[in-house]
Amino acid sequence: MSRLQLPIVLTPTRAELGSRCHRRHFLADILERGRYHSPSLAFGTVFHAGAAEWWRSASHADAERVLRVMHSGLSGSMTEKTTEQLATGMLASYVNDATLAGPFQSMGPWQVVSIEDRLEMPLGRHRLSFQTDRVLFNKDRGHLVVVDTKTAQRLDPRWERQWEMSLQMKLYRRAMQRVYDMPLLDVVIEGVLKDIPSRVRYYTCPEWDDATLDEAERQFIRVADEDRRLIESDTGIPIDVSVAEEIAVNQTATNYHDCFSYNVECPFRRLCIAEPAQRAAILRGEYLDIPSEY
Numbered sequence: 001m002s003r004l005q006l007p008i009v010l011t012p013t014r015a016e017l018g019s020r021c022h023r024r025h026f027l028a029d030i031l032e033r034g035r036y037h038s039p040s041l042a043f044g045t046v047f048h049a050g051a052a053e054w055w056r057s058a059s060h061a062d063a064e065r066v067l068r069v070m071h072s073g074l075s076g077s078m079t080e081k082t083t084e085q086l087a088t089g090m091l092a093s094y095v096n097d098a099t100l101a102g103p104f105q106s107m108g109p110w111q112v113v114s115i116e117d118r119l120e121m122p123l124g125r126h127r128l129s130f131q132t133d134r135v136l137f138n139k140d141r142g143h144l145v146v147v148d149t150k151t152a153q154r155l156d157p158r159w160e161r162q163w164e165m166s167l168q169m170k171l172y173r174r175a176m177q178r179v180y181d182m183p184l185l186d187v188v189i190e191g192v193l194k195d196i197p198s199r200v201r202y203y204t205c206p207e208w209d210d211a212t213l214d215e216a217e218r219q220f221i222r223v224a225d226e227d228r229r230l231i232e233s234d235t236g237i238p239i240d241v242s243v244a245e246e247i248a249v250n251q252t253a254t255n256y257h258d259c260f261s262y263n264v265e266c267p268f269r270r271l272c273i274a275e276p277a278q279r280a281a282i283l284r285g286e287y288l289d290i291p292s293e294y
Contacts, residue, residue, distance in 0.1 A: 002031045003292070004231050004238040008126040008224040012171035015128075018223035019167060020261070023252035027268050030227060031241070031248055033283065034290040035267040042077035043087065044151050046070045047192065048133065050091045051098075051149055052116045055134055060095050067091055089196035090151070101136050101145050102188040102202040110136045110145070121175055123217055126224035130175050133190070144182040146172060149190045155201040163189055169205045170216035177213075226253075249279035 003009070010018070010029070018025035027033050050067030057063065071084045099105040100112075113135040120129045136145045148169070152159055163169055173187050187205040192198055208216075230247050233239045239247075249271050259266045266272075270286070271279045 002241055002244065004030065004241060004244055006228065006232065006236075006238060008227045009120070009129050010126065010220065010224055010227070011129050011131075012168040012175075012220075015171065015220045015223045016167040018227070019219055021253075021255040021258040021266070022223070022226060023248065023254045023272070024258065024266055024268050025223070026227065026230065026248050026252050027271075027283075027287075028290075029292070030231065031244060032289060032291055033287040035270070035287055037077035037288075037290060039077055039079045039082045042074040043082040043194075046074060046087050047090060047151050048116070048149060050087065051094060051192075052133065054091070054095055054098075055100065055112070055115055060092070063095065064088055064091060086194065086196060090192060090194065090198040093196075093198035094192055094200060097198075097200045098190065098192075100134075101138075102147055102190055103204055104138075104143070104145050104186065104188070107138060107141065107143065109140070110138055113137050113144075119175070119179060121178060124221040124224065126221065126228070128171065128175055128220065130172060132172070132176075135176075135180075141184065142182065143184045143186070144176065144180055146176050146185070146187045147190050148172065148187065149192060151194050152191050153194055155191045155193050155199065159191060159201075160203050163203055163205055166205075167216055167219055170208055170213055171220060173205065173208060174213040174217055245283055246280050249283055250276050 014025060014029040017029065046067055049070040050063045053066040054060070054063035067087055068084060071078070071087055101108065101110045114132060115134045116131060118129065118131040120127050132146055133149045134147045136147070137143070138145075169187055169189070173185065176185055176187070189203040189205065191201040191203065230251070231238050231244055254272055259269050271282055274282055
């Protein structure tokens with residue numbers, strides 16, 4: 001599997017990874033390769049499924065059922081730390097503590113516009129694909145709130161500080177401005193602690209001005225432009241996978257500061273420290289096809 005296709009379609013998360021280390025992004029997001037299925041990402045998918053069902057049905061039993069089914073389906077990606085017990089325990093805290101509109105709940109009434117809908121929009125000659133956990137509208141105030149749920153190991157000031165510079169969140173705000181054309185719009189991070197009992201913490205992103213969002217848009221386009229440059233053949237169609245593999249391991253930009261981000265070794269460091277002539281063979285022999293969700 002791979003995403004050797006034109007136009008380039010990226011999510012905000014993938015554009016952010018491309019800004020951190022383009023080789024890691026190209027291998028994971030374009031060629032869809034990896035050494036293992038990420039337990040953290042799988043667990044996040046499980047919890048999001050339960051949370052989304054809670055807001056759809058307002059039934060703890062239904063939300064837990066959906067969560068258990070999802071966990072069972074992804075059990076091969078789980079570890080002893082990402083258990084069903086942890087997920088259901090977090091969900092129990094979540095249904096008690098989470099509010100539909102987060103810190104803006106008291107400014108209701110709130111109408112649910114969407115839950116886990118995926119949208120696409122053009123950015124430059126590329127496309128931005130994004131999924132919102134929930135979008136809420138207050139008709140009385142003309143206020144739109146976008147809530148993005150994140151499971152986290154800690155919910156402290158350091159956790160909060162990361163969002164002020166987040167390319168992902170800036171792109172969410174720019175996308176929602178264009179899709180809904182609402183003058184009063186807030187993007188809220190809903191942090192859910194990975195622990196039992198869990199807790200919920202809300203952070204409202206800055207009201208970034210147009211110049212800041214223009215900068216984020218240019219950053220997205222730079223990543224997508226580089227992807228296109230690498231995969232587009234002379235005839236204007238995507239190159240073959242075998243050619244893309246050689247390019248990915250030898251011609252992409254790297255950032256050694258990202259090799260141990262979040263205290264976890266990058267799965268592609270094995271390639272980067274190998275001799276260039278050996279890298280493509282290692283990629284083909286040791287790495288799995290890991291298709292993305294979209």
